[in-house]
Amino acid sequence: MxxxxxxxxxxxxxxxxxxxxxxxxxxxxxxxxxxxxxENVPFTAGRDPHGVGDVLADLTRTAGWNSALAREDLVRTWDDVAGEETAKHTRPVALDAGMLTVQADSTAWAKQLQLMRAQILSEIVRRFPEAGVDSIRFIGPDVPSWKWGPRAIQGRGPRDTYG
Structure with missing residues (x-):
């Protein structure tokens, strides 16, 4: 046979x-x-174990998530970036096309932060370069608008109220 x-x-x-x-x-x-x-032989090149942090870093880099994760880290650690006292009175509300918009509790805080803009921006760029923040805009608190809502009247409205 x-x-x-x-x-x-x-x-x-x-x-x-x-x-x-x-x-x-x-x-x-x-x-x-x-x-x-x-490929199945142990102790050859490329067979060394990798740490979980290294594997996740490679995954986020290859998937293109670094910039989105850096933006989330910026918002999450805002109190470390801006300082504790400043973070008590401010919060980041938007990040669009490289401009970070930060809302303050009062117009006085917004004005003070405009004077500190360069210092805060340099700290953001140093800590989170992948976030893509180019400039910062500080705004005051939201005030109610009389033009919108359930009782708003269309048109110009009254013009001569004292006479």
């Missing part, structure tokens, strides 16, 4: 397909694969 010359071709094919007698091509493939492939 080991000599395929004495068996008819159909019987040799049957035995090969049933796995009873290996094909001469399969033997060559196995030898070639085991000689060329070192």
């Amino acid at each position: 080991s000599d395929e010359a004495e068996l008819p071709e159909s019987m040799a094919t049957y035995l090969r397909l049933r796995g009873l007698e290996p094909s001469p091509y399969r033997r060559k493939r196995r030898q070639r694969r085991s000689a060329d492939s070192d």
Whole structure:
């Protein structure tokens, strides 16, 4: 049975397909694969374990999430970036096209922060360069608008109220 010359071709094919007698091509493939492939051999180059932090850093870099995560970190750590006292009276509300909008509790705080703009911006760029913040805008508190709401009247409204 080991000599395929004495068996008819159909019987040799049957035995090969049933796995009873290996094909001469399969033997060559196995030898070639085991000689060329070192992927399952331990202690070779590229098989060193990586830390979870390194794996996550590579994942965020390849997925393009670094800028979005840097923006989220900026908002999350605003009290460290701006300082505790300043963070008590301010909060970042928007980041659009490189401009960070920060809302203050009062117009006095907004004006004071405009004077400190360069210092806060340099701290943001130093800590979060991937966030893409180019400028900062400080706004005061939201005041109610009389032009919107359930009782607003369309049109110009009264102009001569004292006369």
